[in-house]
Amino acid sequence: MATDSELKIGYQGAPGAFSHRAVKIFAEDLNRLEDVTPVSCKTFDEVFARILSGECSHGVIPLENSSVGSIVANYDLLWKNKVEMVGEIYLPIHHNLIGFSDTDISKLVEVYSHPVALDQCRTFLKELTGAKAVSYWDTSAAAFYVQETGSRTIGAIASEFAAVETGLSILRRNIEDHSGNRTRFGVITLVNGHLPAPPAAPFKMSCVVELAHQPGALANLLRNLAILGVNLTKIESRPIPETPWHYRFFLDIEIPFEEVTDAVTSAIGRLSEAHKILGRYKGWQEPAQ
């Protein structure tokens, strides 16, 4: 089991992945950078499984990206598994072409990366007329693959941290189609394994509610939350596959005063058919420049 002095934090990807970077930001924020061991996982399911088994104390998972929207697989895993959300991190996403320093870009025959990253760098890839875009399970793992082969005719698309981890060079920086690309990550841990400690108000709370398909069900819930002075920062509906005409809503809300917390959770319970409070945590603050 992970003890309090060693924080093993699971993330999906190889060292240098964007999620790995988010793990480090979380560790810095806790002032525990030295105690933290990031644990590379192949899949999101593996991140959850390692937390449930006690092998990892925490996990860091992507929840939404400004270009591609919500990562619905992780919302579904949050609903299904007994974990708690204890933090959020926003990370700017910049993609880079990575390879050996003496690689000639015009001679590349293959560029490896995660399919979503390939999709976000279409304009750049179109310019590389001689190169095929090859799908790989992770951006940073693609950079490691380039490094292992020693080849000067292949490159990878990954973060600048992947360049550091692999010792490779950035051949072209910020090759994403759209600037301003950001990903929001959630920090998760076992229910009742709350570290950091629950924050004082104001704080954010994430929850999932299931509502009947009838006029006013959602309006009624939101009106009760509004009366309590609660602000909504995200709402998303998802059809529930097993029960047609019922909807699951993912809500992020800002709780302004400690005193309303109980009234908020009780309203959520009373006005929904099923619900799950995913956790309470400090809303993300951009670090001072």
Add this chain to the structure above:
Amino acid sequence: MATDSELKIGYQGAPGAFSHRAVKIFAEDLNRLEDVTPVSCKTFDEVFARILSGECSHGVIPLENSSVGSIVANYDLLWKNKVEMVGEIYLPIHHNLIGFSDTDISKLVEVYSHPVALDQCRTFLKELTGAKAVSYWDTSAAAFYVQETGSRTIGAIASEFAAVETGLSILRRNIEDHSGNRTRFGVITLVNGHLPAPPAAPFKMSCVVELAHQPGALANLLRNLAILGVNLTKIESRPIPETPWHYRFFLDIEIPFEEVTDAVTSAIGRLSEAHKILGRYKGWQEPAQ
């Protein structure tokens, strides 16, 4: 300009793409299959541009997928461009390995497809240990590429319609990781170019509203809609990049009676800072088996 007798309908992808199939379903639904010319476009932007220029009468664009969530790029294009939504189509998404009938799967060295399709077939691709997954701009275009090369050592992942279009064979059927994968498509046309004619109630209406970041803004709007007997079938918040703390909401609602339509649009206008009615259309009905 497209005249009423010839319907040129833009879609993103090569012939045989899922969007192409959705175009045909729309044409069948209109009883105009013979008048319809599907127009293959490279990008979603191109679909919109061809409608705005009058080169196409309609476009069919993917809006949401049950595995990957909303296609936010298209929602942003709907907000920005003067088009109207006049229909919706739900299509089951099945991926297939496609190649020449005498291709030996175990000898494949490369499998081509759209990055999102590659991402949805990870389990199958993992079994193909000798093959690289190569990213291509479209699923069906990948199948055409295989056909043009004549190679027996490459394959494509695409729809069964792509197999028909290319004359290639399905080497392995339904290779997606998760069954029950569905995509919702929207049919768009020029504002005031409404074909099919606006349906009688009950019908669906899609709209976008911008609301101030204050408790109760959304609750107030939804409560007013609920009082009118309107049901919400989708809601999604998107931060507005240029104006922090303001949110754009994409709403799909069901209008039960013609009589409330004006009251609904007036409530949406009155209770939002900005809004756009994307269109009214018949809600999708699963075809009888």
